[in-house]
Amino acid sequence: MKKVLIIVPAYNEERNITSLxxxxxxxxxxxxxIEIDLLVINDCSSDSTSLHCREEGVKVIDLPCNLGIGGAVQTGYKYAKSNNYDIAVQIDGDGQHDPSYIKVLIEPIILNEADLVIGSRYIEYKGFQSTVLRRMGIRFFTSLILLLGRKKVTDATSGFRACSWELINKFAEIYPKDYPEPESIMSCLRGGFRVKEVPVIMRERKEGVSSINIHRSIYYMFKVSLAIIIDWLRKDSLKQGA
Structure with a gap:
């Protein structure tokens, strides 16, 4: 029986986490x-995110300081590696990702068709399509990854994803820290891992406000683009078997 760990990175999501x-x-x-476990990584929230999780009987790791999305997710991968999970699924804590698609995400891994499976809203174009600014950024990253990685990834910023046991082990050791989704895709492609997208329907954030504003978006575009190019130039990357 496959062991699956659902990793939910959460920062100040007290209004969303219980329903998720x-x-x-x-x-x-x-x-x-399938044996499915849930782990919430509380990224040093200043609200009652951790308390709500514990009231629901969910396993929580409370980080002593805010590590950001990359550090929070990597904490989940370290836990998955230590506890011998076969598949890890990442779901954002803001309610945008529909858990009913978990089966769609993990199936290509179970069938040994992929190592990283990404839930994309831009295959069937249904549901919430994100803001105009973010869509522009996604198109840019799609073009950049296609140019350097020779792979079309339509939703490079999607945090709704699943990865295999081998990638769990790699991500537990090496994972981008800030805005990690596009950079981690490039690392996988450089390392020879199989990347696949599946269609999903995403939802608009239920409560709260995204931390990415126009100024952060400009920084995001510059930093991630530079990180992808540097990763492309590296010789080691996330090589399989390394």
């Missing part, structure tokens, strides 16, 4: 043949 936990719990009840 309930959705994941409902999914687990209806999914047979």
């Amino acid at each position: 936990i309930n959705e994941i719990t409902d999914y687990k009840k209806n999914e047979g043949g």
Whole structure:
């Protein structure tokens, strides 16, 4: 039986986390043949995110300082590696990712068709399509990854993804820190890992406000683009078997 760990990085998501936990719990009840566990990485929230998780009986790792999305997610991968999980699934804590698509994400890994599976809203163009500014950034990263990695990835900033046991081990050791999604894709492609996208429907954030504003977006574009190019120039990257 495959062991699957759902990793939920969360920062000040007290208004979203309980409903997400309930959705994941409902999914687990209806999914047979797979052992599914849930882990919330509380990225030093200043609200009651951790308390709400514990009230729901969910395993929580409380980080002593704010590490950002990359550090929070890598904490989850380290836990997955230490506890011998076969597959790790990343779901954002803001409610935009629908847990009913978990099966769609993990199936290509179970069938040995992919090492990294990304949930993309830009295959069927259904549901929430994000802001205009973010869509422009996604198109740019799609072009950059296609140019350097020779792979078309339509939703490079999607944090709704699943990875295999081998990638769990790699990500536990090496994972980008800030805005890691596009950079980690490039690392996988450079390392010879199989990357696949599957269509999903995403939702608009239920509560709260995204931390990425126009100024952060400019910084995001510059930093991630530079990181992707540097990764492309590296010789080691995330080589399989390294």
